[in-house]
Amino acid sequence: MQFDPMRPIWLQVMGEIETSIVTGVRAPGEKLPGGRDLAMLYGINPNTAARVYQELEKAGLCETRRGMGTFVTGDAQRITELRIELARQAVQEFMVKIDSLGVSKEEAVKMISEME
Secondary structure, X not given: OOOOXXXXXXXXXXHHHHHHHHOOOOOOOOEOOOHHHHHHHHOOOHHHHHHHHHHHHHOOOEEEEOOOEEEEOOOHHHHHHHHHHHHHHHHHHHHHXXXXXXXXXXXXXXXXXXXX
């Protein structure tokens, strides 16, 4: 993974894991790599990996089971909510870019519908 130096690494790793959850790459209930394995996988500090899991747990996207590890949430509603959140963020970023190009919302919608 190529890290953006302008954003905290833990947020970037968390974002990648969130995307893998909503796209089904990581299934509900699937065991996630241990903290040290996550750190090695992304080439990050183990403390950063621990923060990623803490934040994912706060967001209701994973759960730690003592002595067993960390698992993707089995809460399908939470995963759906996250998918909607991420889609809205993507649309917002798109609209900011479109606006900076001087394209109206209506023109953008037309362009999108023409892409099909």
